[in-house]
Amino acid sequence: MVEITRKQVIPGDVIITGDYRPGMFVERRGTDLVALRVGLAEIVRSDVKVIPLSGAYFPRVADQVVGKVVNVTGYGWEADINSCFVGYLPASFIFGRDFSPATHDLNSRFSVGDLLMAKIEAFDRTRDPQLSIRGPGLGKIPKGDIVRISPMKVPRLIGRKGYMVKMISNLTHCEIKVGQNGLIVLAGPPDGVVRAIKAIDLIEQDAHMADLAQRVEQFLGASPGSSNSE
Amino acid sequence: MEEKRKLMDENGIRTDGRKWDELRPIRMEVGQLHNADGSAYIEFGKNKIVAAVYGPKEMHPKHLLLPERAVLKCRYHMAPFSVDERKNPAPSRREIEISKVIREAIQPALFLEDYPRTAIQIYVEVLQSDGGSRVAGITAASLALADAGINMRDMVVGCAVGKVDGKVVLDLNDTEDKEGSGDLPFAFMPNLNRVTLLQMDGLFTLDEFKQALGMARDGALKVYQMQREALLKRYFAGGVAEMSTTEEEAE
Numbered sequence: 001m002v003e004i005t006r007k008q009v010i011p012g013d014v015i016i017t018g019d020y021r022p023g024m025f026v027e028r029r030g031t032d033l034v035a036l037r038v039g040l041a042e043i044v045r046s047d048v049k050v051i052p053l054s055g056a057y058f059p060r061v062a063d064q065v066v067g068k069v070v071n072v073t074g075y076g077w078e079a080d081i082n083s084c085f086v087g088y089l090p091a092s093f094i095f096g097r098d099f100s101p102a103t104h105d106l107n108s109r110f111s112v113g114d115l116l117m118a119k120i121e122a123f124d125r126t127r128d129p130q131l132s133i134r135g136p137g138l139g140k141i142p143k144g145d146i147v148r149i150s151p152m153k154v155p156r157l158i159g160r161k162g163y164m165v166k167m168i169s170n171l172t173h174c175e176i177k178v179g180q181n182g183l184i185v186l187a188g189p190p191d192g193v194v195r196a197i198k199a200i201d202l203i204e205q206d207a208h209m210a211d212l213a214q215r216v217e218q219f220l221g222a223s224p225g226s227s228n229s230e
Numbered sequence: 231m232e233e234k235r236k237l238m239d240e241n242g243i244r245t246d247g248r249k250w251d252e253l254r255p256i257r258m259e260v261g262q263l264h265n266a267d268g269s270a271y272i273e274f275g276k277n278k279i280v281a282a283v284y285g286p287k288e289m290h291p292k293h294l295l296l297p298e299r300a301v302l303k304c305r306y307h308m309a310p311f312s313v314d315e316r317k318n319p320a321p322s323r324r325e326i327e328i329s330k331v332i333r334e335a336i337q338p339a340l341f342l343e344d345y346p347r348t349a350i351q352i353y354v355e356v357l358q359s360d361g362g363s364r365v366a367g368i369t370a371a372s373l374a375l376a377d378a379g380i381n382m383r384d385m386v387v388g389c390a391v392g393k394v395d396g397k398v399v400l401d402l403n404d405t406e407d408k409e410g411s412g413d414l415p416f417a418f419m420p421n422l423n424r425v426t427l428l429q430m431d432g433l434f435t436l437d438e439f440k441q442a443l444g445m446a447r448d449g450a451l452k453v454y455q456m457q458r459e460a461l462l463k464r465y466f467a468g469g470v471a472e473m474s475t476t477e478e479e480a481e
Contacts, residue, residue, distance in 0.1 A: 005474045010461045011339075011376050012384030012421040025381065034421070036341065036381040038465055053465050055379020056267055056286060058345075084286040084348040125346045126297070152379065208466060 005043040009035035015048055016041075023049030039152075040208065053208060057083045057151035057181040059120050059129040066141070066179030067131065069114045074101045077110050079118065079131060082151070082181040089118065089131040115141040115185060117177055141177060144187035147197055151182035153207040157200060164203070164213055171220040172196040195220060237394040237406055245406065246275075250399045253389075253449055254360075258370070258460035260377050266353075268378025270460070272370040275403055276360035281370035283378040285350035300345035304333035306367055308356040328364050329354075335368050335388070335417045335427035341381035350380060361407030362390040368417045368427065369453055376461055386426055387457055388417035389449035391442040393432060398442050400449045414439075416446035420454045 009015060014032045022028045025037045026048050035041055037052040059065075059081065067079030067087050076090040092099040094109055110116065117139060121132035133139045149157060158165050158178060169176050174188030174196045184200065186193045199216050206212060238244050248254070254275030263269035266282035273279075289295035306328040310319050321329075332354060340350070352374065354367040365388025372386040392402035393412030407413055412432025418425045434442060 003474060008462060008466045010385065010458060011382035012419065014421070027383070034383075036383070037379060038376050038461055052379055054268065054377055058286075084288055084345070086288075 002044060007041040007043075008039075009041045009050060010038050011036055013041075015050070016043060020046050020048045023047050025050035025052055051155075052152045054150065055152050057081070059083055059085060059087075059123045060180075061120050061123050063120045063180040064138070064178075065118055065120060065131075065181040066146075066177065066183035066185055067116045067118050067181075069110050069112050069116065072106050072110070072112060074106075077106065079116055081118075081129070081131075082148075082179075082183055083129075085123075085128045087118065087120070087129050087131040089116070089133065093121075093132055093134065110140060115144075115146075117141055117179070117185075137177075141185050144175075144177070144185035145193055145197075147184045147186060147200055149182050149184065149200060149204045150207075151180065153204055154178060154180050154182060156207045156212060157184070157203050159213060164216065167213070167217060168196055168199050168220065171217075172199070235409070237410060238397060238399075242397075244394070244399065244403075246403055248401075250397060251445060251448075253401045253452060254403065256453060256456055258373060258456055260373050260460050260464035266374070266378075268374040268376070268380075270370045270373035270377060272366050272373075274360070274362060274366035274369070275401070276358060277356070277363050277366045278358040279363060279366050279370050280353075280355045280357060281367065281374040282353045282355070283350065283371070283374040283380070284353075285378065286345040286348035286380070287351070289347060289349040295347050295349070298346055299342040300340075300348045300350050302333055302337055302340065302342060302350050302352070304329050304336070304352040304354070304371070306332055306354045306356070306364070308359055308363075312356045312359045328367070331427060331429065332364060332368055332371060336371055336375070336386055338424065338426050339372065339382050339384050339386045339419055340375065341383065344381050350375075359404070361392075361402040361404045361413075362415065364388070365390050365415050365417055365427075369457060373457060373460060377464065384419035384421045384424075385454065385457055386417055386419055387450045387454040388415065388427065389446050389453055390415045391446040391449070393434065393438065393442075398434075398438050398445065400445050414442050414446060416443070416450065418447065418450055420451060 013035045027034050033048045035050045039050045039052040041050050065081045067081045070080045071078040079087040081087040095104045118131040121130045123129035172192035172195045174192045177185040257273040259271045262271045268283040270281045310316050352371050368388040391414045392410050394406045394410035415429045417427035
C-alpha cells in the first residue's frame with residue numbers, strides 16, 4: 001500500500017516543488033516539477049507523472065496495436081496504426097530469412113484492407129515503427145467490429161492487470177482485442193457487441209472517474225442480454 | 231493619425247461603456263469540433279474565433295519535413311462574413327502576416343522536438359471580427375493545442391493594449407483599433423513569464439510603453455484564468471481538483 005496524490009493539471013502548472021523524480025509528461029524546472037499535458041498528475045513516493053487525458057497515439061516499442069494494411073510493397077506491408085507514422089511489417093518476418101520477392105507472394109498472406117494485431121518491434125526517432133506479429137494473440141484478425149477510443153484512455157479500458165477488459169468480455173460474451181493505439185476489435189453475438197460498445201463509450205466518457213470499474217459492471221449487469229437498455 | 235471623434239468621455243468611459251482598464255466579456259469553450267484533433271472556440275468581445283489543431287500527423291510535402299522536429303504550420307483566416315463589407319476569402323497580406331506571428335507566438339510553448347518528421351497544423355478561423363483578433367486567436371490556438379494533447383511548456387495567452395484620446399487603455403475594440411492612435415498586441419507564457427508576441431503600431435512614449443506592457447500582462451493573466459477554467463471544465467467537469475488515496479500500486 002502506498003499513498004497516491006492526484007491533481008488536475010494543465011500544461012505549465014507546477015505540480016509540486018521539491019526533490020522528486022520527473023516521469024512521463026513532467027519537466028523539472030529548477031526545483032519545480034511542471035506538467036506538459038492536460039491530465040491527472042500522480043505523485044507516488046518520489047515519482048511524479050502526468051496521466052494525459054488527450055492526445056494522439058505515439059508509438060512505443062512493445063506496444064500491441066491494431067493496424068490496417070494500406071499498402072503492399074515489394075518487401076513488406078504498410079499498416080495504418082492510427083498514428084502520424086505508418087507501421088512497416090517486413091516480409092522476412094513472415095516468410096523467414098529465405099524470403100525473396102520473386103518466389104513469395106505477399107498478397108497471399110495479407111492484402112490491402114486486412115486487419116492485424118501487431119507488436120511494435122522497433123521504433124526510434126529516425127525511422128518508421130517496425131511491426132511484428134510473432135507472439136501470442138498476434139496476427140491477422142479474421143472478423144470483428146472496430147471501435148475507436150482516445151489512445152490515452154486505453155489503460156483505463158484494460159484496467160489493472162486486464163481486469164476491466166476481461167469483465168466486459170465475460171459479461172458480453174465478446175472477444176475483445178485492444179490495441180494501445182486506440183483501435184479495438186470486437187467479435188461476438190450482435191447484442192453483446194452493442195453492449196460492449198456502450199460500455200467502452202462509458203469508459204471513454206468517464207475515464208477520469210475513480211469508481212469506473214464498478215460503474216461499468218453495474219451498467220453491464222443492469223442490462224443482461226438486452227441491447228436497448230439505455 | 232487624426233482622431234475623428236472622442237473615444238472616451240470626460241469620466242473616462244469608452245465607446246462601449248468600459249473603463250480604461252477593463253476587458254471585454256470573454257467566453258471560451260474547448261473541444262467543440264469532433265473532426266479535428268483539438269479545438270477551441272473563443273468569444274472576445276464581439277470577436278468569434280474557432281481554432282482547430284491537427285497533428286502530429288504525416289508531413290506533406292515530404293521534402294519539407296524536418297528530421298529532428300515537427301513542422302508547425304499556422305493559418306489565420308477571416309471568413310468573408312466576418313466584417314462589414316464582404317472580405318475576399320483569399321489570404322490577404324495581413325492574414326499571411328498574422329499567420330506568421332501567431333505561429334511564432336505559439337512555437338516557443340511547444341516541444342516540437344518530441345515529434346520528429348511530423349507536422350502540426352493550426353487553423354485560426356475568424357467568424358466575426360472585432361479589434362484584437364490576433365491575440366484572441368493565439369489564446370484559442372493554445373487551448374486547441376492543449377486539447378490535441380501536444381506536449382507544451384506552458385499555455386500562451388494574449389491581450390492587447392492601445393492608446394485612445396492620448397490615454398493608454400486595455401483591450402481595444404474595433405472602433406478604438408481603427409480610430410485610436412496606437413495598438414500594442416501582446417502574448418506571453420504566464421508560468422514561464424516569457425513574452426512570445428509584442429507588436430506596436432502608433433507612437434508611445436517610453437513611460438506609456440512601460441505602462442502599456444504592465445497592463446497587457448495583467449490583462450493577459452486575467453484571460454489566462456479563463457483559459458484555465460475552460461480547459462478544466464472540458465476535462466474535469468464537476469470533479470475534485472486534488473485528492474489523496476491509499477491504494478495498491480498500479481502496474
